[in-house]
Amino acid sequence: MSDKTVEVFSTDFWQAFAPELVLVFGLVLIFIIPNLGNSKFRIPLTKVKVPWFLGGRRFKLTGSPAIPGMLATATLFTALGMMVIETIDGNSSATTVTSGDVVLLQIDNFSRLFEIIFLAAVLLASMASLDRVPANTFAGKKSLNEMYDNRRQADFYILMLTTALGMCTVALAQDLFVLFVGLELASLATYVLVGFHKESKAGAESGVKYFIVGSVASGIGLYGLSLLYLEFGSLQLATLSANWENGSILGTIALGLVLVGFGFKVSAAPFHFAAPDAYAGANSPVAGVLATASKAMGMIGLVRVLLVVALPGSESDESAVWLYTLATLSVVTMTWGNLAALGSKNPKRMLAYSSVAHAGYMMAALTAVGAWKWGEVDAPAEYAEAIVAAVLFHLFVLVAFKLGAFLVLALLEMEGGASRLSALSGLAKRDPLIGTAMFIFMLALAGVPPLAGFMSKFLVVAGIVSASIGELSTNGSVSFSELHWIWWLALAMFINSAISVFYYLRIGVVMFLDVPEEGRRKPLPYGASIRMAIWICLVATIILGLSGDTLIDMCYRAAESLNLG
Template sequence: MDVTRADFIPIVPELFLLGATCAILLIDLFLSEQRRGLIHFLSLATLAATAVLILRAWGDQGVAAEAAWSGMFLRDNVGDVLKLAICLVSAVVFIYAKPYLRARDLFKGEFYTLCLFSVLGMMLLVSAGSLITVYLGLELMALSTYALVAMDRENRRATEAAMKYFVLGALASGMLLYGMSMLYGATGSLDLATISQMAAEGGAGDRRLLVLGVVFMLVGIAFKFGAAPFHMWLPDVYHGAPTAMTLFIGSAPKLAAFGMAYRLLEGSAGNLGEFWQIMVAWLAVLSLVIGNVLALMQTNLKRMLAYSTISHVGFLFLGLAHGGPEGYAAAMFYAISYALMSAAAFGAIILLSRRGFEAEEISDFRGLNHKNPWHAGLVLMIMASMAGVPPFLGFWAKLAVLRAAVEANMVWLAIVAVVFAVIGAFYYLRVIKVMYFDEPEDTTQADDRPADAHLRWVLSATRCFCWCWASRGAP
């Protein structure tokens, strides 16, 4: 493979992020605990500069796709939009997580460097043009999140969650690799575009082997999303990990998972849609049923949000099942919307938590409107948006994927989704009911600590941003 200067131009944002993360890792070695805030500032500046580089190259590039490193790395509008969303969500996560980490003696450079390395893996994943790049990006993202969950070594619950996450993640990666090996065996190529072309022209050696490879890849995709029946890791990891870590793994990686699904399904298996579209549809049904039904039984808010994640993945799969540009656009809109809503939901838990108290139980929100109406209003908007109540962002996201399902002649799937959307609204409304109609157990006023002022303002700004985006409607 001949490497030229032109190969480095599309990957400049990733190279900058890698260099800046390594520099932050070295700087952290020489900082005292009192100056740890510098790492927080440098991490936010790194994400902002990376986003500027993406925007600058995006403006030069226009709408044309660009390939580098012999097609292993792709630069197109889909990848750029997802990268910008990943940088935005990750920056919001850093701001939300800071007071939580400080209060629990977890405000360390490892949190920021692991998150930044994970972001780097996500950016590689959404720009993958080869099966090799897909796996490299996926493992860089996954290994960083495994370590992130286990960062609080004194927390036995977090350690157990990290072990479960690692073991099941390794199993899913093995299935994904097995599927990739079948694609390579059937086509003799690792390039996604070549695989797609050979599948369309009938040049694959064994079409059954090709289809079986796509099936195994779908298993890997479903695991990374947390779709049923490959969701067994999700509730325990969300519940066991410290909330700041759950905040990260519950938001930005979902964007990378969509990017992986788009590259693999559209890039290599787009011409096998008649095989995988119905499989994705049934994965959506299972996720909607299992996620919503089990979420109804939860009293722990983090576990409830974990099971609701499964149901949201079911909605996202409605767009993927379309298999066309409109379906992918709807699914990407849903993925970005959900990442913002999920970050805001876990940010609300952090906002109400304090040292020695984790606001993880739904009962912890009892009578919140009496103590702090502003906080209660923010949580109300978050829950209403996730439930799909108009005119909040979640409504437009659900409308987009339902429209995609109908356009794909899967009216039955859209009906199932609407039924379970109504069922799922119950557990979100239960949180609202507890805040507004139950008497508070603690009658003291909420503590408005100046140290958390930035968290409250950013949480409010996030809701305003989602409201403005929702006012424009779905794509």
């Protein structure tokens, strides 16, 4: 691995960050193009008018409400394509960006994989919004055209791209402060996106709630970061990792506070309360982004802080600081999420709680890494890498089936609301293929083979079990008590995924058995681009389950580039 170090704003810097620059460029275009009109600028004190083009009556082309969405989709598609081409065969060198002695960003397989996750999620969501699909629900007194004139469309897609950009920064950050800036950039954009339908009560309420809870969590996290700085004198990941000591009280407190901040982002219990409200109030594509990309962003934070910073050196065999905390949190999160989802009648809230449960599964996996690292399990670094790779795989395939499920709900929102289970009733009869797609997404969420959801859950559990067993298998006979206690996390996870089948199946039953409710007897609205997005999700769900080898390899390479060993 030949590492490269570049200075900020040098030529190499621009080359390395070409995909992100495409995002910025697209953002600028969306700022400008919808505003192009016939306005003229009068030179002061004269009567000479110079064509100025910004403002005034919009041209026919630039005034079209479809323009911002198309621009955003094209931008995201280009950036994503560049990243995939760069990463798919393995990025042999890591590029580090420094400003003086300070390491700011690093492009490696890990960050690139996460950027692909983010851009894929945002791309699918913006594709799904191209038809101005979710507008009907919240239109209220305003007409559809008023709701979604091109300015408002531009706002929406600007926020989408900003979210993507902020998330990419989080993935690249090598300094907790930079990470925090990226996190806030993405968060602020999502707060507005959640409350984007300000005309409706639910939209406004959920936006405000998400904003308040989110900023409190961010504040707590930021306070934790400041304590870390106080203790170690730096927020550089490398410095923190080298100086980390388990005994440090201030460090432990700081870690707890940071955990709250990121715990909110991954919607871990007990910081998940805003999530169901936010998902229910936001329109479905946005909720899908929250449930996939935003969760992945929080997971980066957890990985960086817990696995990179707060682990002692490999020769250390001290006991855990966060091991028990995270284990407890993960079990509470998955159980709480599943039990709450059992009782919720709103499909969006149900999906929200199911994403809480999924956060619990991933935290259980991270716990297993902790057990490995603290010297309680005798195993080489590949075990930890396998677990991280499993988490990455899970985050990746979540984009396929969780977002896919939200997009199906978005299609239903086109004809008014998807906030009751009965909205789904008879879907399989009205539109067999969409109904089947939704059912496959549900099966994937439940972890039924051979879909991607099974593969990811399987890898996560295999990672946990492998860490609990470690190198025990080399001697012939093993006693059960020799297994590390994290083995029970795997059991908890499987019991939980068995519980989750209840509510995933319920959706299938409603779709295939019930009679469509009043006003929903007609065929579904067409919406070419949203259907296209759903098809992409469906194909990915099936293909990644059947042959995930390429992706698994990518995830392993990404985990290796974390340098846990």
